[in-house]
Amino acid sequence: MWLVRPAQPDDLDQILAIAGTQCARLSSTLPKQGDALAYKIEQSLASFAGRISAEDDPPRFLFVLENTETGDIAGTAGIDARAGNGQPFYSYRRDALIHASHELGVSRRVEVLYPSHALTDVTLLCSFSIRPELQGTDAFELLSRARILFMADHREWFTPRMAVEIQGVQLEDGSVPFWDSLGRHFFDMDFETADQYSGQLSKTFIAELMPPNPIYVTLLSEAAQEAMGQPHQITVPNFELLQREGFQPGNYLDIFDAGPVLEARTDSLRSLVTSHPMELHGSNEDVGETCLIAAGEREQFRCTLTPVAETLDDKLKVPVATWKTLNRTAGDRVRIAPL
Amino acid sequence: MLVIRPLQENDLDDLYAMAQSAGKGLTTLPADRELLQKKINHARETFNQRIAPEAGLYLFALEDIQRKKTVGISGIQARVGLDEVFYNYRLSVTVNASKELGVHVRTPTLHLSNDMTDTSEICSLLLSDDYKGGGNGLLLSRCRFMYLDEFRKHFSEKVFAEMRGVSDTQGRSPLWDALGTKFFDMEFSEADMLSGLGNKSFIAELMPKYPIYLPMLPDSARAVIGRVHDNTAPALRMLQSEGFNFNGLVDIFDGGPVVEAFVHNIRTVREGMNRHAMVTRKPVNLDVPADERVMVSNRSFRDFRVTTLPIDCIGPDTVSLPPEVAEALQIESGDPVRLAPLKDSGLLTKHSYRSSVSGGASKWQS
Numbered sequence: 220m221w222l223v224r225p226a227q228p229d230d231l232d233q234i235l236a237i238a239g240t241q242c243a244r245l246s247s248t249l250p251k252q253g254d255a256l257a258y259k260i261e262q263s264l265a266s267f268a269g270r271i272s273a274e275d276d277p278p279r280f281l282f283v284l285e286n287t288e289t290g291d292i293a294g295t296a297g298i299d300a301r302a303g304n305g306q307p308f309y310s311y312r313r314d315a316l317i318h319a320s321h322e323l324g325v326s327r328r329v330e331v332l333y334p335s336h337a338l339t340d341v342t343l344l345c346s347f348s349i350r351p352e353l354q355g356t357d358a359f360e361l362l363s364r365a366r367i368l369f370m371a372d373h374r375e376w377f378t379p380r381m382a383v384e385i386q387g388v389q390l391e392d393g394s395v396p397f398w399d400s401l402g403r404h405f406f407d408m409d410f411e412t413a414d415q416y417s418g419q420l421s422k423t424f425i426a427e428l429m430p431p432n433p434i435y436v437t438l439l440s441e442a443a444q445e446a447m448g449q450p451h452q453i454t455v456p457n458f459e460l461l462q463r464e465g466f467q468p469g470n471y472l473d474i475f476d477a478g479p480v481l482e483a484r485t486d487s488l489r490s491l492v493t494s495h496p497m498e499l500h501g502s503n504e505d506v507g508e509t510c511l512i513a514a515g516e517r518e519q520f521r522c523t524l525t526p527v528a529e530t531l532d533d534k535l536k537v538p539v540a541t542w543k544t545l546n547r548t549a550g551d552r553v554r555i556a557p558l
Numbered sequence: 559m560l561v562i563r564p565l566q567e568n569d570l571d572d573l574y575a576m577a578q579s580a581g582k583g584l585t586t587l588p589a590d591r592e593l594l595q596k597k598i599n600h601a602r603e604t605f606n607q608r609i610a611p612e613a614g615l616y617l618f619a620l621e622d623i624q625r626k627k628t629v630g631i632s633g634i635q636a637r638v639g640l641d642e643v644f645y646n647y648r649l650s651v652t653v654n655a656s657k658e659l660g661v662h663v664r665t666p667t668l669h670l671s672n673d674m675t676d677t678s679e680i681c682s683l684l685l686s687d688d689y690k691g692g693g694n695g696l697l698l699s700r701c702r703f704m705y706l707d708e709f710r711k712h713f714s715e716k717v718f719a720e721m722r723g724v725s726d727t728q729g730r731s732p733l734w735d736a737l738g739t740k741f742f743d744m745e746f747s748e749a750d751m752l753s754g755l756g757n758k759s760f761i762a763e764l765m766p767k768y769p770i771y772l773p774m775l776p777d778s779a780r781a782v783i784g785r786v787h788d789n790t791a792p793a794l795r796m797l798q799s800e801g802f803n804f805n806g807l808v809d810i811f812d813g814g815p816v817v818e819a820f821v822h823n824i825r826t827v828r829e830g831m832n833r834h835a836m837v838t839r840k841p842v843n844l845d846v847p848a849d850e851r852v853m854v855s856n857r858s859f860r861d862f863r864v865t866t867l868p869i870d871c872i873g874p875d876t877v878s879l880p881p882e883v884a885e886a887l888q889i890e891s892g893d894p895v896r897l898a899p900l901k902d903s904g905l906l907t908k909h910s911y912r913s914s915v916s917g918g919a920s921k922w923q924s
Contacts, residue, residue, distance in 0.1 A: 329741060
């Protein structure tokens, strides 16, 4: 059975193994270094426990997808309660200016990328990684949406607006067209290095090295222009899932690879709107429509997939095996959402 | 004999012929009769002081007196950027550095600027091919510094010149192709022509206002920023020898450099000296090489005239003029004149001057 739960210190090695198989962009939110990851897990546990207050060091949650039969970790997913985590969060805002001359009878639309901190402090979904063979499966959907169910029961920790950065275009040789046309000139390092720094270091280096002025899109290379707002092939299932969830591409792009930044109103997310709190009861049959089921507050949070035999009024009947996975028992409150 | 004098009504035909043969390079003097007529009118009003000093356009003609033909033109615009907006790019440097990472990157950057606003510009120089050489170009260009010197209150303390930037034989500019065309659907030659017709600020409205980071431009475009067209290299050298220097500004279209100097530092101004005219009946051989001649002006605001004389004509207090030179300058014996070197060799090296002015040049300066 697949289970999503808070990451624990014991998960470290398995998470590192997954992080190593993912492409570069992820390293900014899922460290590939043991000590950095250990710190992230520790911070996540403190966040789940409510020991971190939003003001000084905003909570950051890291979930794992576990195969309960084998104990294997198959993926990770995270939430940063406040994008930037107390520091500025950088994006490019894609905007347009009309350059027109009445006298000459000409008018041209000029696209401009403005450096922006507008998304700073909105709740950010991040750190999503999963074993490639699970892409597009129910487990994949469980891992991504479990976070939203967690938010539903801990709504006060999160903001009304949300965002998620999708990895942008990276070619097979590892080059990133947008980076090569823009960032490289100013950061004087390759994409992977910059991306790792952005995960490890304070964001100060971005403030120091990023060009402070707006960028004319027309001066970028053609490959870079084409890459703007395009998701990396590997992220397409996630990109589509998030859009079904209610996220929409807006005007923001990642500053490094120009991947799209999706935005949503938290209270309009499908998993929030269509999920219900119910009372847990037993069912003898292992049949029924497969649903997401989440239970437990804070560090007790668990989310899994279960067949739902029957729902009656406030009562939900599911197999007892599901109770065990959730660490719950009859009469407890759970949250249920359709797949 | 060649004489500098203010542009006149009857110069139109000669000007038009000159502009036609000059081709596309000279944006300040397009082959357009109506526009040329306007410029002549503007210049006439300027010399006659019928318009505000800051609106002045001082255009000088180089006339071959024997042939009664205008063979060159040069000018000073009293102030730029007052009616319309005067644009340049400033070539500066953006530094991005991170101590933490040991990264220190210098990025050359173009910033749109209006820094030359309210400054006097020397402009519009064009000399007929038949008359090139023999110091004629120097006379045509340097006469303007004598005028600036005499009538400083009409001009800014600093003057500048925009030098023509690099373009190929088809009139294509590498900077325009990399930058201008991205914002403005037009060939360089067309944009250049429009700008000569006074539409430069309209075009500038279409140009990028935010800084341009040069690493984002192709090498071919970066290479021409601040560089002059091969045909303009001699003019640049001449201005440099007068004390003009690149001031960090470049043309927004072709990247040609702007050079500037303070009027009091210009060599022609520093080395000028005053004399009184003495018309002499002694025969004077005017036909001497350029480096043995000096410029002589009649110091008139309305009817400014300059020609050249052999250095030997300079005396301690006077300068000897044959009657035809006095007539060309429209002066008589006793009238004040001002002298300035024509070639870079200067006046101080010449025996006639050295023997007569032992106290140095300073006391001769106005």
